[in-house]
Amino acid sequence: MTTIAFIGLGNMGNPMAANLVKAGYAVHGFDLIPENLVIAKEHGVVVMANAVAAVKEADVVITMLPAGKHVLSVYEDIAPKAKKGALFIDSSTIDVESARKAHAIAVRHKLLSIDAPVSGGTGGATAGTLTFMAGGSKEAFARAEPILKPMAGRIVHCGDDGAGQAAKICNNMILGISMIGVAEAFVLAEKLGLSHQALFDVASNSSGQCWSLTTYCPVPGPVPTSPANNGYRPGFAAALMLKDLKLSQEAAQSAGAVTPLGAEAAQLYALFNAQGHAAADFSGIINFLRGTPA
Numbered sequence: 657m658t659t660i661a662f663i664g665l666g667n668m669g670n671p672m673a674a675n676l677v678k679a680g681y682a683v684h685g686f687d688l689i690p691e692n693l694v695i696a697k698e699h700g701v702v703v704m705a706n707a708v709a710a711v712k713e714a715d716v717v718i719t720m721l722p723a724g725k726h727v728l729s730v731y732e733d734i735a736p737k738a739k740k741g742a743l744f745i746d747s748s749t750i751d752v753e754s755a756r757k758a759h760a761i762a763v764r765h766k767l768l769s770i771d772a773p774v775s776g777g778t779g780g781a782t783a784g785t786l787t788f789m790a791g792g793s794k795e796a797f798a799r800a801e802p803i804l805k806p807m808a809g810r811i812v813h814c815g816d817d818g819a820g821q822a823a824k825i826c827n828n829m830i831l832g833i834s835m836i837g838v839a840e841a842f843v844l845a846e847k848l849g850l851s852h853q854a855l856f857d858v859a860s861n862s863s864g865q866c867w868s869l870t871t872y873c874p875v876p877g878p879v880p881t882s883p884a885n886n887g888y889r890p891g892f893a894a895a896l897m898l899k900d901l902k903l904s905q906e907a908a909q910s911a912g913a914v915t916p917l918g919a920e921a922a923q924l925y926a927l928f929n930a931q932g933h934a935a936a937d938f939s940g941i942i943n944f945l946r947g948t949p950a
């Protein structure tokens with residue numbers, strides 16, 4: 657039986673690990689937070705004393721950690737102790753440079769590796785419908801694909817080392833910018849005396865159509881499942897949107913790309929977060945633009 661080590665059993669990692677257990681894998685898990693280990697155990701994960709113990713018997717190692725520094729420090733600890741030829745999959749959202757360093761650590765220890773960040777949030781993690789964006793060699797991707805399947809709705813091989821992280825931050829830069837654009841249009845419509853529903857009915861069938869409008873509409877009413885109907889509870893928290901926009905701007909700076917709207921979106925989300933809305937859904941930025949409390 658294939659044994660999978662799962663390091664980082666937080667909001668995303670725990671439901672992802674649960675889907676691997678359901679698919680019949682032996683999952684050896686570790687997290688620094690004891691409460692997360694209790695939840696993992698309830699899902700059938702074999703809880704280990706530390707990350708090194710979790711990877712010792714593992715054919716595949718999945719990490720789902722907050723940021724690049726956590727991934728690199730965990731990789732430095734576990735890579736020397738992993739089985740030779742084991743496959744490392746990092747699904748955290750991290751900067752492209754750290755992702756490439758993580759690949760280099762894996763290579764140094766004769767391991768296969770891919771970066772495979774996800775979109776789809778905690779709902780997608782629970783339902784097993786995440787989109788995985790993978791970067792790495794064809795060989796590593798071919799080994800990773802069947803492992804990712806029980807957690808995935810869609811798996812895309814984006815290119816070489818770091819390409820998955822590049823796709824993730826480019827996508828989320830579009831998302832941050834488009835949400836602000838849709839929110840601004842609703843605020844303008846209000847001032848012009850145009851109803852939310854009328855703008856929605858026109859724009860959702862016209863050239864203004866986009867996911868931020870038709871799936872995640874930032875005003876209550878037109879899309880009953882959007883967080884706006886639920887007091888802007890996440891969803892996708894504004895803190896995570898700011899994290900991803902900052903990653904996009906770091907990447908733009910180091911690659912020499914000009915992304916003025918990405919920069920503006922990062923600034924607006926920084927202000928929204930600083931006003932105490934980091935835990936609110938990112939679509940709540942409409943209240944900030946309108947000047948009303950979220």
Ligand code: NAD
Binds near residue numbers: 665723
């Ligand atoms: P989270 O904070 O709930 O989980 C991260 C977990 O990592 C925590 O439980 C923490 O204790 C653990 N951890 C940190 N350092 C560790 C270490 N050295 N050893 C073992 N465990 C350690 O965060 P999350 O929401 O699960 O997100 C995880 C990653 O997925 C992030 O990179 C995030 O940006 C990304 N992501 C999140 C979402 C979402 O909607 N939550 C969506 C897509 C991507």
